[in-house]
Amino acid sequence: MHITAEHLEFAYRGRRKVLHGLSWTVEPGVTGLLGPNGAGKTTFLSLVVTLLAVRRGRLLLGDHDLSTTAGRAGARRALGFVPQRFTLAGELTVADTVAYAAWVHGEDRRACGGAARRALELVDLQDLADRRTRTLSGGQRQRVGIAAALAHGPRVLVLDEPTAGLDPGQRLRVREVIARLGRDRTVLVSTHLIEDVAHLCSRIGVLAGGRIEFDGTFPELETLIEDDTGGSVHGSGFERAYDRLIARIGDRT
Numbered sequence: 001m002h003i004t005a006e007h008l009e010f011a012y013r014g015r016r017k018v019l020h021g022l023s024w025t026v027e028p029g030v031t032g033l034l035g036p037n038g039a040g041k042t043t044f045l046s047l048v049v050t051l052l053a054v055r056r057g058r059l060l061l062g063d064h065d066l067s068t069t070a071g072r073a074g075a076r077r078a079l080g081f082v083p084q085r086f087t088l089a090g091e092l093t094v095a096d097t098v099a100y101a102a103w104v105h106g107e108d109r110r111a112c113g114g115a116a117r118r119a120l121e122l123v124d125l126q127d128l129a130d131r132r133t134r135t136l137s138g139g140q141r142q143r144v145g146i147a148a149a150l151a152h153g154p155r156v157l158v159l160d161e162p163t164a165g166l167d168p169g170q171r172l173r174v175r176e177v178i179a180r181l182g183r184d185r186t187v188l189v190s191t192h193l194i195e196d197v198a199h200l201c202s203r204i205g206v207l208a209g210g211r212i213e214f215d216g217t218f219p220e221l222e223t224l225i226e227d228d229t230g231g232s233v234h235g236s237g238f239e240r241a242y243d244r245l246i247a248r249i250g251d252r253t
Contacts, residue, residue, distance in 0.1 A: 010055060
């Protein structure tokens with residue numbers, strides 16, 4: 001299922017415009033969304049997951065037109081969303097947490113237990129189904145959040161900074177889960193971590209100045225940065241060169 005934005009614009013009431021004619025297509029697989037703070041990433045994600053209503057331009061989730069009430073209602077069934085910050089009820093078990101998410105998303109009460117088991121298998125947490133969520137590590141909590149977003153069987157998964165605050169081992173496990181999920185669904189990952197997009201994403205969009213200024217693969221982004229900065233970039237050097245590229249884009253917008 002594709003996410004398709006066509007000339008998408010958005011401004012909060014009484015504030016400057018945030019999105020300026022954004023056009024972009026997110027295809028099945030894992031796609032990364034990069035961009036500096038204030039570029040409009042949170043606004044774009046909020047429109048995709050129907051927390052905000054589309055006012056100008058078009059935004060489609062498959063055949064669902066998110067500018068209409070009916071389109072947003074239909075899209076919610078096809079969507080799973082894990083925000084950057086979320087809370088878990090510490091006294092609930094992992095299985096009950098995910099089963100409750102399935103029920104909230106419209107699953108029949110009698111089917112929620114099975115839905116939870118399948119979702120936990122997808123994130124490799126089936127062995128912790130009976131654990132209280134308050135006992136989990138940061139990486140395990142993140143995977144419970146992803147399982148909860150998957151419990152109703154969505155075809156599109158949107159993740160906002162899914163590895164922020166995790167240690168290297170936890171980031172690796174979460175990235176492995178995300179990569180596996182992208183094999184048969186559309187996964188959009190918003191992140192500030194270059195390492196995530198380098199290891200995870202088949203395609204990358206760079207949002208700057210309210211528009212998608214780059215749409216391509218990670219090697220293509222590397223080449224663009226090398227051409228723009230006049231030198232090879234690796235590791236932290238890549239991040240510094242990326243920052244310079246973003247600054248140059250900002251100067252043009």
